[in-house]
Amino acid sequence: MPPDADPSGSDDALLRLYAQGDATAARRLSARLLPRVYAHATRLLGDAMEAEDVAQEAMLRLWRTAPEWRPGEAKVTTWLYRVTANLCIDRLRKRRGVGLDEIAEPADPQPGVAQQMQDRSRHEALQAALATLPERQRQAVVLRHIEGLSNPEIAQVMEISPRAVESLTARGKRALTALLAGRRADLGYDDEKAG
């Protein structure tokens, strides 16, 4: 269920409750928002430990901004994606030159062993390919095709026009296709299609 469909209150309302001292609001907001923030950071950074640091910092900024938050001006998720991406980009710039071999694996999924290995291989392949993209292309591709945001939403997150988003995602996907073209058979996709 998308977070906004939660009938118990919008992100704005929960953030206001948090600012007013409600003890349960932080727990509800964290349960709703932290998975998105952490996943986004993991995908942008390719490093689970660094993603944890970024996610914690992004959420801390949310708590601190809560008393001044003006409902309706921006979506909480949009604001969080922006903060998370900016924190990730800062870290990526600091560690430029790190090789693909040093990029950590994404967190484990939980299917059967064979499936798990194959999924992990696919994740690694995609993550490694994503890591070679320029930061903005990577951010746009992840937001569009993995996080599932619309182009106008991504435009708000990245503070660019929707056309620029389209351009970034198109270029990013072209680059990913070229990088992953030779891996489909290795990763079992062609077998699945044949079967």
Add this chain to the structure above:
Amino acid sequence: MKKPDRDTGGDALEAFFEAARAAPPQVPKALMARVLEDAQEAQAPVRVPIWTRLGEVLGGWQGLSGLAAATCAGLWIGWSPPQALPDAGALIFGYGSTELLSNTAELTSFGWDLEEG
């Protein structure tokens, strides 16, 4: 004519994206605990204005309005006591005449008659 998915290899990539979407990174419990701890620390204590707190102690707006009404009634009775009631000021200062009490009720209420002789 432009075909975005073909041009960008969207069909081939979609399988990879689907795999990524199907297994999002799970939030470590320790991270959730740290985030909640931060939230608790960052949550400023709520400052309740003194009038609000006083109002709560006295029973909310109902209590305050009752108190205000009682205060006004007390002042009025003190300033101008009904004739049926003895003048408390006169009793205290030893006036015996009811005529005097009734004629000078407003003055004796606060002992002003004593000051003026």
